[in-house]
Amino acid sequence: MEKFTTVTGVGVPLRRSAVDTDQIIPAVFLKRVTKTGFEDALFANWRQDPTFVLNDDAYAGARVLVAGPNFGTGSSREHAVWALRDYGFDAVLSPKFGDIFRGNSGKQGLVTGQISEADCELLWSAMESQPGIELTVDLIERHAVLGDLVVPFDIDDYVRWRLLEGLDDIALTLRNEQAITDFEASRASWLPKTLPVRHA
Amino acid sequence: MGSSTQPVPAPRTLAEKVWDDHLVVKGEDGSPDLLYIDLHLVHEVTSPQAFDGLRVAGRPVRRLDLTIATEDHNTPTQNIDRPIADPTSRIQIETLRTNAAEFGMRLHSLGDLEQGIVHVVGPQLGLTMPGITVVCGDSHTSTHGAFGAMAFGIGTSEVEHVLATQTLPLKAFKTMAITVDGTLRSGVTAKDIILAVIAQIGASGGQGYVLEFRGSAIRALSMEGRMTVCNMSIEAGARAGMIAPDETTYAYLKGRDHAPEGVDWDDAVAYWNTLPTDEGAVFDAEVFLDANTLDPFVTWGTNPGQGVSLSDSVPNPAEIADANDRAAAERALQYMDLVAGTPMKEIPVDAVFMGSCTNSRIEDLRAFASVIKGHTKAEGVRVMVVPGSARVRIEAEAEGLHTIIEEFGAEWRFAGCSMCLGMNPDQLAPGERCASTSNRNFEGRQGKGGRTHLVSPLVAAATAIRGTLSSPADLEG
Numbered sequence: 001m002e003k004f005t006t007v008t009g010v011g012v013p014l015r016r017s018a019v020d021t022d023q024i025i026p027a028v029f030l031k032r033v034t035k036t037g038f039e040d041a042l043f044a045n046w047r048q049d050p051t052f053v054l055n056d057d058a059y060a061g062a063r064v065l066v067a068g069p070n071f072g073t074g075s076s077r078e079h080a081v082w083a084l085r086d087y088g089f090d091a092v093l094s095p096k097f098g099d100i101f102r103g104n105s106g107k108q109g110l111v112t113g114q115i116s117e118a119d120c121e122l123l124w125s126a127m128e129s130q131p132g133i134e135l136t137v138d139l140i141e142r143h144a145v146l147g148d149l150v151v152p153f154d155i156d157d158y159v160r161w162r163l164l165e166g167l168d169d170i171a172l173t174l175r176n177e178q179a180i181t182d183f184e185a186s187r188a189s190w191l192p193k194t195l196p197v198r199h200a
Numbered sequence: 201m202g203s204s205t206q207p208v209p210a211p212r213t214l215a216e217k218v219w220d221d222h223l224v225v226k227g228e229d230g231s232p233d234l235l236y237i238d239l240h241l242v243h244e245v246t247s248p249q250a251f252d253g254l255r256v257a258g259r260p261v262r263r264l265d266l267t268i269a270t271e272d273h274n275t276p277t278q279n280i281d282r283p284i285a286d287p288t289s290r291i292q293i294e295t296l297r298t299n300a301a302e303f304g305m306r307l308h309s310l311g312d313l314e315q316g317i318v319h320v321v322g323p324q325l326g327l328t329m330p331g332i333t334v335v336c337g338d339s340h341t342s343t344h345g346a347f348g349a350m351a352f353g354i355g356t357s358e359v360e361h362v363l364a365t366q367t368l369p370l371k372a373f374k375t376m377a378i379t380v381d382g383t384l385r386s387g388v389t390a391k392d393i394i395l396a397v398i399a400q401i402g403a404s405g406g407q408g409y410v411l412e413f414r415g416s417a418i419r420a421l422s423m424e425g426r427m428t429v430c431n432m433s434i435e436a437g438a439r440a441g442m443i444a445p446d447e448t449t450y451a452y453l454k455g456r457d458h459a460p461e462g463v464d465w466d467d468a469v470a471y472w473n474t475l476p477t478d479e480g481a482v483f484d485a486e487v488f489l490d491a492n493t494l495d496p497f498v499t500w501g502t503n504p505g506q507g508v509s510l511s512d513s514v515p516n517p518a519e520i521a522d523a524n525d526r527a528a529a530e531r532a533l534q535y536m537d538l539v540a541g542t543p544m545k546e547i548p549v550d551a552v553f554m555g556s557c558t559n560s561r562i563e564d565l566r567a568f569a570s571v572i573k574g575h576t577k578a579e580g581v582r583v584m585v586v587p588g589s590a591r592v593r594i595e596a597e598a599e600g601l602h603t604i605i606e607e608f609g610a611e612w613r614f615a616g617c618s619m620c621l622g623m624n625p626d627q628l629a630p631g632e633r634c635a636s637t638s639n640r641n642f643e644g645r646q647g648k649g650g651r652t653h654l655v656s657p658l659v660a661a662a663t664a665i666r667g668t669l670s671s672p673a674d675l676e677g
Contacts, residue, residue, distance in 0.1 A: 017527065022645050081355070197306065
């Protein structure tokens with residue numbers, strides 16, 4: 001994973017709350033067996049409406065999405081993160097995120113910054129008054145900057161550290177190989193085993 | 201009384217006990233704990249990229265004996281002996297088969313006796329047990345919490361992580377007790393309990409929490425009912441929901457293919473009996489619900505928290521105080537093509553879907569069949585009944601349920617996720633309205649432009665008879 005420090009790019013105001021992952025990427029697009037090529041699937045149903053914000057040319061090349069509370073609720077599909085990344089987004093700011101989505105984002109270099117509802121409204125208003133304006137998401141300082149507006153955001157310390165360092169979770173865990181092996185030696189014999197196949 | 205040198209252990213909740221007993225490495229300085237995973241369930245949608253990751257890194261699957269795969273999301277529910285028509289679905293299924301063969305993973309494919317929805321298969325094989333950790337690349341993994349397991353959905357990166365290490369780095373959750381006391385009235389079910397809970401705390405009310413369902417109404421539920429309740433924990437935003445194990449749990453488990461036997465069984469039960477939340481343990485949040493006054497519940501909107509009693513009317517967004525909730529309600533009514541003030545029971549449906557990991561077990565099918573028996577379905581309403589697994593289908597047929605279902609005019613299908621999500625041929629057409637026993641009423645969830653009302657199997661059955669949202673009580677007189 002590449003290291004993340006700051007990103008500057010066009011911001012998109014998504015004035016909707018409770019955007020579940022079925023909206024971010026409808027299930028019909030989950031059939032692919034690759035991790036890329038999902039850019040057309042992002043908000044696929046909503047994008048068929050010509051007035052949907054991503055269809056406004058002013059927001060072409062967007063990199064930061066600012067959405068209402070409860071963004072990414074519902075299904076665990078990591079495809080939602082891949083679709084946002086493939087479209088070009090590097091960061092999403094929202095007053096509240098679905099837990100699984102937020103976890104998935106951290107694994108794919110997508111910053112999820114939690115902002116206050118008041119700041120969300122300020123960012124929306126600023127972006128809507130100047131469609132296509134750029135904002136900067138600074139992971140080191142944990143704030144977003146849009147002109148004179150500076151909005152702090154929260155992100156888990158550990159996730160932030162991993163994003164800043166560009167670290168791979170599995171490699172980190174395998175540093176504890178001995179501890180895992182020791183734990184396995186202590187597991188009870190009644191615990192479930194899928195193999196060998198048994199028939200009662 | 202304890203000796204003066206031995207500190208009395210602090211009372212702990214069920215969730216805390218399971219967490220503590222799976223701690224491989226305790227996180228320090230804000231880093232997450234590393235937890236051991238006892239059971240990993242795999243299906244075709246969220247695994248291909250994880251297997252790819254293993255291949256690229258040259259890593260094996262660490263514990264094939266703690267891993268099991270089945271095909272469910274993409275599989276058709278009729279003509280299962282023919283090649284899957286949709287090429288992308290077929291490729292995804294074939295990819296799982298190739299991956300399972302290459303890595304040596306146990307897989308139950310379409311046509312196999314043990315094939316079915318991953319959350320029906322695990323419990324029915326006796327693999328899901330109290331006190332274990334269960335993960336799957338599917339948010340409804342919370343289902344397995346019904347056994348007192350800690351079970352939650354994960355993303356594909358985490359699937360790869362568990363395949364490679366059999367562990368997950370996790371930050372501790374907060375705990376929420378949801379106490380449901382009292383006795384359910386006739387016609388009110390586990391599904392109504394959980395829909396009412398979600399309506400009460402909201403679709404994000406459980407975010408960051410593990411829910412523990414407690415109280416006399418929960419204790420009175422069968423395992424099937426408990427699975428329905430825990431299944432929809434995620435619809436309240438919680439990753440996991442749990443119910444302490446008891447005699448009902450043990451009776452369900454004993455004798456199943458992979459349940460412990462002999463001395464192992466006795467050891468397991470002795471351990472399981474230590475799991476229920478200690479007296480005096482403190483939850484981070486508490487919620488109470490009165491089972492005595494609960495009615496059949498139904499959703500009117502596009503998230504599972506937008507529900508009311510079936511005897512109520514479509515709410516008026518203007519009366520909702522929170523601006524975001526009000527805007528969401530207005531949008532939902534527009535999408536659902538509903539007018540505020542309309543009695544829920546006057547809403548006609550085009551389709552009824554009886555199935556999904558929420559309500560497709562044998563008891564659900566029995567409940568549905570008990571209501572429709574001797575009736576004919578409403579004209580023009582399409583009714584689909586989809587068992588959760590091949591075994592459930594066989595069990596239902598042995599009881600003659602399929603005859604009741606077919607004589608009613610409903611379609612009796614093969615096992616799979618079916619119309620719960622728009623991934624396989626079973627979908628709503630744009631604008632179609634469905635009473636569904638599934639778990640999500642999101643926009644387009646059952647097919648693009650489709651409109652979903654979440655209901656219990658009993659309400660689904662009565663609705664299929666009358667053609668409008670109904671409970672069995674509406675059939676009398």
